[in-house]
Every structure is written in structure tokens, then in C-alpha cells.
Amino acid sequence: MPSATKSLTLCFLAAAPLALADQAAREDYADLGDPHLNAVPRTKAEATRIATVTATATDFTIAQPFEERLAGAATVRVLPDANAFSQPSGNITFEDELEFRLGNGLFRKLWVSSPSSTLASDGLGPLFNARSCQRCHIKDGRGHPPENAEDNRVSMFLRVSIMDPDGVPDDARIAEIADYIATLPDPTYGQQLQDFAVQGHASEYALGVTYEEEIVTLADGTQASLRHPTYTAENLGYGPLAEGAMLSPRVAPQMIGLGLLEAIPAADILTNADPEDLDNDGISGRPNIVWSVEFDQPMLGRFGLKAGNPTVMQQSAEAFAGDIGISNPLFPAGAGECTVNQTHCQNAIHGDDDARGTEIDAMGMDLVTFYSRNLGVPARRDVDDSQVLRGKEVFYRTGCTACHTPSFVTHRLENQPEQSFQLIWPYTDMLLHDMGPALADNRPEARATGSEWRTPPLWGIGLTEQVSGHTYFLHDGRARSLLEAVLWHGGEAQAQRDAVVNMPTADREALLRFLESL
Incomplete structure (x- = not known):
């Protein structure tokens, strides 16, 4: 492939010209890498x-x-x-443009559960939010909250985490990032809640949302109404959330210009x-500094609603694992987002094989990344x-x-x-x-x-x-x-x-x- 298989190289900043109060704080950011090509x-x-x-x-x-x-x-x-x-x-x-079209095909591809005769497309879930990238990023645009009781909520989900009781990240490398806030996945539900599951498995929850309206009157007399949402995780399929679980609603963002x-x-x-x-x-304004799985180092966060991912590749790979349950070179777990406490999910048949290694392989991830870029x-x-x-x-x-x-x-x-x-x-x-x-x-x-x-x-x-x-x-x-x-x-x-x-x-x-x- 002409571009998708080219390797990334890092160029480090000699100095990060932050408007910080002192030189010591400035030096905390001096070694951030750029995820660019030469x-x-x-x-x-x-x-x-x-x-x-x-x-x-x-x-x-x-x-x-x-x-x-x-x-x-x-x-x-x-x-x-x-x-x-x-x-x-x-x-x-x-x-x-041919490579772009191939990436588009994988972005739109509907994944199926394992085992399946379509070996290149199996591995869905077992828990998932959507069967394809396109199902959330419809026409590469924005998702939306549920509009009525019948809306399947496919382009929105809840992230979940708990505070780390030790207050320090388990990974010593991450702990060295200044001001990093130590959190943990929910021990049962992981880092996000999946509202769909393949046959024979229970979905994790159903998204509940209610609104209260607030009228805001502008200086010229114009009135606007703001709806204050309340989100709930209903019909939990694997027992209660951990005490103190923090939920964050997320709608799929548009994809252009990444x-x-x-x-x-x-x-x-x-x-x-x-x-x-x-x-x-x-x-x-503050930079988010996150761990790059791709480059095995701290990097500037750029993508996601809180800038939680440093590169288009990692953003895409995390979505494959969390949203669709598809293992990939950066997140190779065959069970996707299933936790160790979800033993039925962990023991399910997954779609990784000797040929691909993971359910979507490195070439497939390169194509999707090229498309997204x-x-x-x-x-x-x-x-x-x-x-x-x-x-x-x-x-x-x-x-x-x-x-x-x-x-x-x-x-x-x-x-x-x-x-x-x-x-x-x-x-x-x-x-x-x-x-x-x-x-x-x-x-x-x-x-x-x-x-x-x-x-x-x-x-x-x-x-x-x-x-x-x-x-x-x-x-x-x-x-x-x-x-x-x-x-x-x-x-x-x-x-x-x-x-x-x-x-x-x-x-x-x-x-x-x-x-x-x-």
C-alpha cells in the first residue's frame, strides 16, 4: 500500500514555549513528541x-x-x-484515493459475531455499541442523543470510571506525568458501557436520559430554552456499578479534518x-498529556472530547476495541472491552486467527487511519x-x-x-x-x-x-x-x-x- 504501511517517526520538541510560571514547569513539557511523518x-x-x-x-x-x-x-x-x-x-x-476508498469500506463494514463463515468480518463484541464505525459517525458527521423512546441510541454511550483509591496511576511511567488524575475502569463494566451484545450474552445496560427545561431571556427579550439532562444506566446486565462510579455521556463527533x-x-x-x-x-487553556500506546511514551492529547488520545491511529484503535469489540494491534484483547469479571464474555469464541493475528490487522488499521486522516x-x-x-x-x-x-x-x-x-x-x-x-x-x-x-x-x-x-x-x-x-x-x-x-x-x-x- 502506498501510504498506509509507512512507519511513523517521532520528532521531539527542543522546547515547549508554554506560558508557564516557572522554568521547572516549562521543562515538564519539553519532551513531547509530534505524531507526524518526518x-x-x-x-x-x-x-x-x-x-x-x-x-x-x-x-x-x-x-x-x-x-x-x-x-x-x-x-x-x-x-x-x-x-x-x-x-x-x-x-x-x-x-x-484508492486507499481512501478501501479505508472507507472498512469504516462502513458491518462486523459479525464469531464463529462465522465470513472469517474476515467476524469478531463482533461480544459486547458492543455499534456494528461499524459508520453506525455512530453516520455520513462521517455528528451523532445525536435519543430523540424518543424508540430511538436505539446507537451514536451515544456512557463512559465510566472510578477514582483510584491510591491516588497514583498503577503504571509508574504514567505516574510521572504532571497533574495526571488517577482513575480506574469500573471493575465489572470497564471504561464504557455497551448497550448491545451478541447472541447468548447480556448487554451491559440501557441508556436513560431525561431533561428539565430552563428558560433564558436575552437582553432584547428573546427567549431560549436550555434542556438540563440527567443520565442513568438502566437494566444493568452484570450487577451494580462500583461505588462512586462516574458516568460521562458522549455523542460521536464529526470526522472531518482529523x-x-x-x-x-x-x-x-x-x-x-x-x-x-x-x-x-x-x-x-491547558494541554492534556496522555499515554501513547502507539509510541510508548507521554504525548500531547489531541482527539476525543477531552483530548484523551494523541493520534488518529490510537483514537481509531480504541474505538474498534471499545465501541465494536474488535481486537487490533494496539488493543489486542479478543474480548474487547469485557473485564475479567465478565467471565462468559472472556471465554467466548473470538475472531482473531493465525492469519490476521487480531480481528482487524495492522494493514486494516492503517487503511482506516488513512481514511480518517x-x-x-x-x-x-x-x-x-x-x-x-x-x-x-x-x-x-x-x-x-x-x-x-x-x-x-x-x-x-x-x-x-x-x-x-x-x-x-x-x-x-x-x-x-x-x-x-x-x-x-x-x-x-x-x-x-x-x-x-x-x-x-x-x-x-x-x-x-x-x-x-x-x-x-x-x-x-x-x-x-x-x-x-x-x-x-x-x-x-x-x-x-x-x-x-x-x-x-x-x-x-x-x-x-x-x-x-x-
Whole structure:
């Protein structure tokens, strides 16, 4: 295979330019590795050019150069239907598009239980949340919370963990990560709850959710309703959860632009971190530092709602194991997420064999990773529209860019041309921010506290309804519109949320129009 079987090499940062209070704290981050392919070091001239093209906008009467090309040369045209997120990178070669299609086939593949005559497709479960990646990331877009009692909840689940009573991670290597919060899987249910099971096995639970509505009145008299969710794990199939079990609802996020986010230099992300809020702007983004199974070292977390995974490969592999119960080279357990206390599941027939080694082998994982890296980001719309430009100005002046960093330039990657040296506009700083008690799931993940979330990318957000058939946002889909999503902001974003509540109607409408253009 031309790209899928190429090996990764690490390039370590000489220094991580964090805005930290002292040099000792700065050195804690000095050895973070970048998950990139043979990055070519930037010249001083390139660094100057990059600083120029990523500088904060000051003129809001016209669009910035290349602003409509959210993913640089990898940007794709906007399709008029639900396939808008399912296109390969705009700069992919003809030969690599074949590899993309093969990866798409594995992403859409329906797995079956073992034993089966379809040996290349067996190994499902025994416990699982979905039979394929596509079942959760429908059309490569966002999942949604259950809309009624008959909804099968297939694109949403509950993560679960307990606090480690010792307060120190069992793995001494992980314990060396500063501020790492020691948690353990639930001894019976593992790290996430699966609501489906193959024949002869009991599913772990049924997801229950109820809402209470809260009316919020804006300064101009407009009323919005926020729904406060309560989640329960019902019909537990293997006894009670452990005492103190922490549950976190998760909706499947959109898939576009992942390879470009992975290609942002770690140094550029860390430059925006300000954990001590030394600039006194009320924003104190922190990097999540997680353990890389792929590289066997601590790395910057980039993916997942709390930045709990460092690479697209590990994010994909963990989803195969946890969501579908498919063993893979990074997570080779044939029983998937089954724990040692689920003996019937552990003793079941699994789909790994001598030929594959695991239920999806290394080549299959490479193909799925290549596909996930190369889902194209559609171009922006209406960048020159006067209302959109006014909304952009409101977005900047309100301080939204303190977390939603507009643009980056990716590494030069000789072996990954689709992501190489692109000016991209994801509108995320890739850092953790405390979003206040209303959005807190109260479940830590690595260095992320129970009230911290990674800033989500905003590119493609205006196409959510077209692709996914709904306008549900945030980590659990509680927000039913972009306005509701903004109104849920608290903690570090409380000032920005309050500014939206109090701004004139025309400015708020322009702000939403700008977001819809992304």
C-alpha cells in the first residue's frame, strides 16, 4: 500500500514555549513528541510567513486571503447533500484515493459475531455499541442523543470510571506525568458501557436520559430554552456499578479534518497554553498529556472530547476495541472491552486467527487511519457577505478566538502530502478549558478535570443539519441550536456567554450567521 504501511517517526520538541510560571514547569513539557511523518524543520523565513498569515484579523470589511479554504489545498467543494463530509482530501492523488476508498469500506463494514463463515468480518463484541464505525459517525458527521423512546441510541454511550483509591496511576511511567488524575475502569463494566451484545450474552445496560427545561431571556427579550439532562444506566446486565462510579455521556463527533489537526506542530498548540492565566484574560487553556500506546511514551492529547488520545491511529484503535469489540494491534484483547469479571464474555469464541493475528490487522488499521486522516473539509460559504463579516468581527471582539484559535499552518510532511504545510482554519486551540459546573461531567480523563473539555473545531459546523439531519451540539448533544450551545458556555467562557446574552439582536444574528458559514 502506498501510504498506509509507512512507519511513523517521532520528532521531539527542543522546547515547549508554554506560558508557564516557572522554568521547572516549562521543562515538564519539553519532551513531547509530534505524531507526524518526518517533519521538515521550518526555516526562519517560513516562520515569518506563518506568523503573518495566522495573525489575528483586524480588518472585518473584507475576507482574509484563503479564508474560504478551511483546509488549505485539502479543502473540498460543498456538496448539496448528506455526503458533504464523506469526500477525500482535495489534494489527494489518484493512487491514494484508492486507499481512501478501501479505508472507507472498512469504516462502513458491518462486523459479525464469531464463529462465522465470513472469517474476515467476524469478531463482533461480544459486547458492543455499534456494528461499524459508520453506525455512530453516520455520513462521517455528528451523532445525536435519543430523540424518543424508540430511538436505539446507537451514536451515544456512557463512559465510566472510578477514582483510584491510591491516588497514583498503577503504571509508574504514567505516574510521572504532571497533574495526571488517577482513575480506574469500573471493575465489572470497564471504561464504557455497551448497550448491545451478541447472541447468548447480556448487554451491559440501557441508556436513560431525561431533561428539565430552563428558560433564558436575552437582553432584547428573546427567549431560549436550555434542556438540563440527567443520565442513568438502566437494566444493568452484570450487577451494580462500583461505588462512586462516574458516568460521562458522549455523542460521536464529526470526522472531518482529523489528519490536519494531527499535523499541527505540538509547539504551536503549546504556545497558546496559559494554565496560570499569566495574561489575565480569564482564559487558562491547558494541554492534556496522555499515554501513547502507539509510541510508548507521554504525548500531547489531541482527539476525543477531552483530548484523551494523541493520534488518529490510537483514537481509531480504541474505538474498534471499545465501541465494536474488535481486537487490533494496539488493543489486542479478543474480548474487547469485557473485564475479567465478565467471565462468559472472556471465554467466548473470538475472531482473531493465525492469519490476521487480531480481528482487524495492522494493514486494516492503517487503511482506516488513512481514511480518517483524509476526510475532506468543505469550503466556507458566504465569506464576503456583509452580515457574515460583521458576525466574524463580533466573534473576534467578543473574545471567542481566545479558545477557538482561527488558523494554524501544519508541518511539512514529505510522506503525508495531503496534510503538508497547509494553512488551515479549524477554530480550535486543541487545549482543555474549564467550562463551568453546568457542562461538567465530573469525570476526569488523564490531566483533564471533570469540568474541562477540549475546544472543539468549528469547521463544518454550519453543515451539521445537512449532513446529520439535526442541529444538536456539545459533548452530549444537549444543545439543539448554535445559540443554545453558546448559552451553555460557562467557566472560562462565562464572559463571552454573557456578552452574547446582552448584545444587540443584529450582532447576535450576525454572529450565528458567521458560525453557520464555517
